[in-house]
Amino acid sequence: MVSKRTSIYENSLIWFGAGVSIAEILTGTYLAPLGFQKGLAAVMIGHIIGCCMMFFAGLIGAGTRKSAMETVKMSFGQKGGLLFAVLNVLQLVGWTGIMIYDGALAANSIFQTGSWIWCLIIGLLIILWIAVGVTNLGKINTVAMAALFILTIILCKIIFFGSGNADSDMDSGAISFGAAVELSAAMPLSWLPVISDYTREAEKPVKATAASVIVYGAVSCWMYVIGMGAAVYTGESDIAVIMAKAGLGIAALLIVIFSTVTTTFLDAYSAGVSSESVFSKLRGKHVGIAAAVIGTIAAIFFPMDDITDFLYLIGSVFAPMIAVQIADVFILKAKRKSADFQWSNLIIWLIGFIVYRWLMTVDIPVGNTLPDMAVVIVLCLLKQVFTRK
Numbered sequence: 001m002v003s004k005r006t007s008i009y010e011n012s013l014i015w016f017g018a019g020v021s022i023a024e025i026l027t028g029t030y031l032a033p034l035g036f037q038k039g040l041a042a043v044m045i046g047h048i049i050g051c052c053m054m055f056f057a058g059l060i061g062a063g064t065r066k067s068a069m070e071t072v073k074m075s076f077g078q079k080g081g082l083l084f085a086v087l088n089v090l091q092l093v094g095w096t097g098i099m100i101y102d103g104a105l106a107a108n109s110i111f112q113t114g115s116w117i118w119c120l121i122i123g124l125l126i127i128l129w130i131a132v133g134v135t136n137l138g139k140i141n142t143v144a145m146a147a148l149f150i151l152t153i154i155l156c157k158i159i160f161f162g163s164g165n166a167d168s169d170m171d172s173g174a175i176s177f178g179a180a181v182e183l184s185a186a187m188p189l190s191w192l193p194v195i196s197d198y199t200r201e202a203e204k205p206v207k208a209t210a211a212s213v214i215v216y217g218a219v220s221c222w223m224y225v226i227g228m229g230a231a232v233y234t235g236e237s238d239i240a241v242i243m244a245k246a247g248l249g250i251a252a253l254l255i256v257i258f259s260t261v262t263t264t265f266l267d268a269y270s271a272g273v274s275s276e277s278v279f280s281k282l283r284g285k286h287v288g289i290a291a292a293v294i295g296t297i298a299a300i301f302f303p304m305d306d307i308t309d310f311l312y313l314i315g316s317v318f319a320p321m322i323a324v325q326i327a328d329v330f331i332l333k334a335k336r337k338s339a340d341f342q343w344s345n346l347i348i349w350l351i352g353f354i355v356y357r358w359l360m361t362v363d364i365p366v367g368n369t370l371p372d373m374a375v376v377i378v379l380c381l382l383k384q385v386f387t388r389k
Contacts, residue, residue, distance in 0.1 A: 005203040008211045014198060015212040017262030019219025020148050022102045023095075023307065024187055028227025030308065031183065033174035036232050042177055043224045046184020049370055051217040053322050054188045054195055055209060060329055061196020062205030068196035068270070069277035072321065075328045076349070077341040085277040087317055088193040089291075092271035094310065095190065096264055096295030100126075101304040103260030110252050116300045122260050123296030129265040130272075130288045148262070151255045152226070159229045182367035186311035187220055188213075189369065192318045194270040268292040312360060315369055320352025323373040327380035344383050352376040 006014075031039040060071045069088060073081030104118035175183075195212065202208030272288030298304075324345050328334045355375050359368040 006198070006201045006208070007203055008208045011198060011202055011208040012211045012215045014266070015216035016219055017148075017259075018191065018266050019216045019223060019263075020152065020259040021099070021220075021223055021263040022106055022256060022260055023099055023263070024220055024223035025227035025230075026102060027183055027187065027307070027311070028224035028229075029231040030175060031180045031224065031228045032231035034177065034180055036228065038177060039180065039228045039232070040225065042180035043184045043221050043228070046181040046186075046367060047188060047217050047221050047224075049181070049367065050185035050188030051213050053319070053326075053369070053373070054191055054216070055213040056326050056330065057192045057322050058195040058199040058209035058212060059206065060325060062199040062202060062209045065200045065205075066196065067200060067273050067277065068193045069274045071196055072193070072325065073277070075325045075334075075342060075345050077339045077346075080341040080343075080346050082278055083346075084193065084317075084321055085274050088274045089271050089278070091190070091314055091317075092194070092267045092274065093291050093294055093298075095267040096126075096271070096291050097298035097302070098304045098307055098310070099260055099264040099267065100295050101299035101302075103256055103264075104299060106256040107253055110256070118257075119296050119299045122257060122264070123292055123299075125257070125261045126264050126268055126292045126295075127289050129261060130269055130285060130292065147254060148258055151251055152222070154251070155226060155255065156229075159226060159233055176363045178364045178367050181365070182315065182369065183308065183311060184224060185367055185369045186315050188217065189318055189322075190311070190314045191216070191266075192322050193274070194266060197270045197273045198266075264292075264295070268295065316353050316356040316360075319356060319369045319372050320349045320376045323352060323376035324349055324380060326373075327377045331377070332380065332384055344387075345380070348376060348379045348383065351379060 028043070031042060034042060057068065057071075060066075060074075061068055064071060064074075066074075069081060069085040072084045075081075076084065100119055100122050103122050104115045107118040107122075108115045195209070199205055199209045199212065268291040269284070269288045271291035272282075272284035272286065275282050275287040276284050328345070352372055352375060356368050356372040359372055364371060
């Protein structure tokens with residue numbers, strides 16, 4: 001029996017939902033000290049870098065019909081790939097908690113009934129989304145995305161065409177341009193070990209991958225700009241407060257809850273898929289539900305206000321990982337026999353991880369990801385030359 005495949009349209013809707021995110025709006029507020037023009041340039045450059053890497057990651061999974069973590073095993077070995085599967089599950093559970101926390105905090109600022117209640121509501125909705133399943137979400141996602149699209153346009157009108165003026169008193173030295181680029185690249189980078197979980201299910205894998213990345217990149221930039229614009233033009237970084245002041249009320253609550261659910265569903269679902277790479281007997285859907293439960297509990301009991309360090313950690317782990325994969329699959333076209341560990345690639349990844357952390361101490365206009373990946377790819381090429389000799 002042939003399993004149901006997702007269309008280009010369905011994949012686009014899934015990644016539209018991933019892009020409409022409170023976390024991305026909040027991250028956009030961090031860029032406000034640069035001013036709107038410089039901040040916009042940083043958002044665009046960072047997303048171009050991150051989305052190009054996201055496209056290559058999705059393409060590998062689309063071509064092989066393998067999940068993201070199964071494609072990682074192609075370059076790092078059957079057991080070596082488990083390192084990234086475990087790290088990916090941890091980051092996805094972390095994202096699940098962060099997203100539920102941010103969504104509940106925003107919802108509570110509109111209707112003050114207690115953040116923990118909103119954590120439970122959002123958590124239950126995420127579990128419902130997982131239970132329905134990625135291939136059966138077409139109609140639900142269409143309705144949810146249409147509502148979000150209309151409401152985010154209203155939000156843009158409030159921010160950019162309201163009576164606010166640009167805040168000239170902001171400290172322009174609070175963040176460097178390079179750091180802003182890196183924070184912009186970090187969001188698409190966080191989806192690197194996730195996108196193949198969806199592109200592998202597509203009817204037309206390459207077109208679906210391209211559509212997914214373009215839609216996600218455009219919408220993510222939009223969310224960053226909303227957050228940055230809110231901080232620059234209204235002086236308010238809490239989007240929920242802006243919506244409440246504008247009298248959106250229930251509409252504001254819908255934006256917050258549905259944007260949180262449609263994004264966090266992907267995190268929890270992919271935590272389940274990645275867990276299957278670690279323990280083959282586990283069922284991805286069950287682990288995804290467990291991830292949602294753990295994230296909900298964490299959101300209730302732990303503060304998660306500043307996520308910049310978390311974003312940089314994701315970049316330092318997954319940027320060198322995808323660089324090794326790109327070099328292997330698209331440049332060297334390596335065809336290895338199945339092995340437990342590909343030690344040379346694991347060592348190169350470790351060097352890339354260390355280089356990324358060092359680059360964080362250096363202000364580079366294009367951020368850390370691009371130079372770090374260049375170093376890793378060059379190392380992969382040099383390894384190939386010496387191996388042949």
